[in-house]
Amino acid sequence: MYEPIRTKSVHTMAGTADFPHRSREEELDIQLAGHLAALLAVTDELRGIEPSAELDVAAERLTGQVARLRGGRAPVRASVTGAGTTAGSDKIVALHERAHALAGRALVVAASRADTAAAILAAERMDAHTAATEARRALTTH
Template identity: 75%
Template sequence: MYEPIRTKSVHSTMAGTTSDFPHRSREEELDIQLAGHLAALLAVTDELRALAPAADLDTAAERLAEQVSRLRGGTTPVRMSVVPADDDPLALHERAHALAGRALVVAASRADTAVAILAAEQMDVHAAALEPRELASR
């Protein structure tokens, strides 16, 4: 009724076979994802620094840049130099809070304590910046 298969499959589905494209481990994927979240948080932090310079933001930016560089194998992250004048600081704080939360989730699943602590601190900083807005809306 059915004719037997006489040729090998074009798909490599057998364990132990090599394929033509590189595979990354789960840890490498998490490193890439975490570096991306931290780089985005660094960009928002640089925007906030340009709008309202503060020593706390400078310190946070340096710590973030250090972690991004570590996760990217020593590659220095691109830093923000010019900021449009029409940015809303509260919207930037909301975005930074969300990015720090994403970084915290990935850092926790990756078991990276240093980044998890940094992300949690950044969440607290940006949540505190948003508190007057939350109280005013009540």
């Protein structure tokens, strides 16, 4: 009925040094850097549609946090070409909602690894994207 396992289990190799192991903290650093890098990508996309000094500052702060978590390696940045490109209000709201969700994920991971700087940044970004979404929706309903 079932085919027998023909290879050794990776779980039995825990005592050997044949492959690298990462600590929980290292795994959380990788996960947090990924969430912040994704948030940075959405922030750069928003900067391309609606340039603002607030988004520029947020992007720089996110870049700093990602670089810190990656041992000094700066994240890949999306070029902000087409600044001022018009986009539908629905797309902008969707981007703010996506950024809010990414910031929320980053906040959860930052809290679990007790990274105060990243947690504060993520919480601030959540608040900013909530406010931007509400403001955009208020404009479209009137």
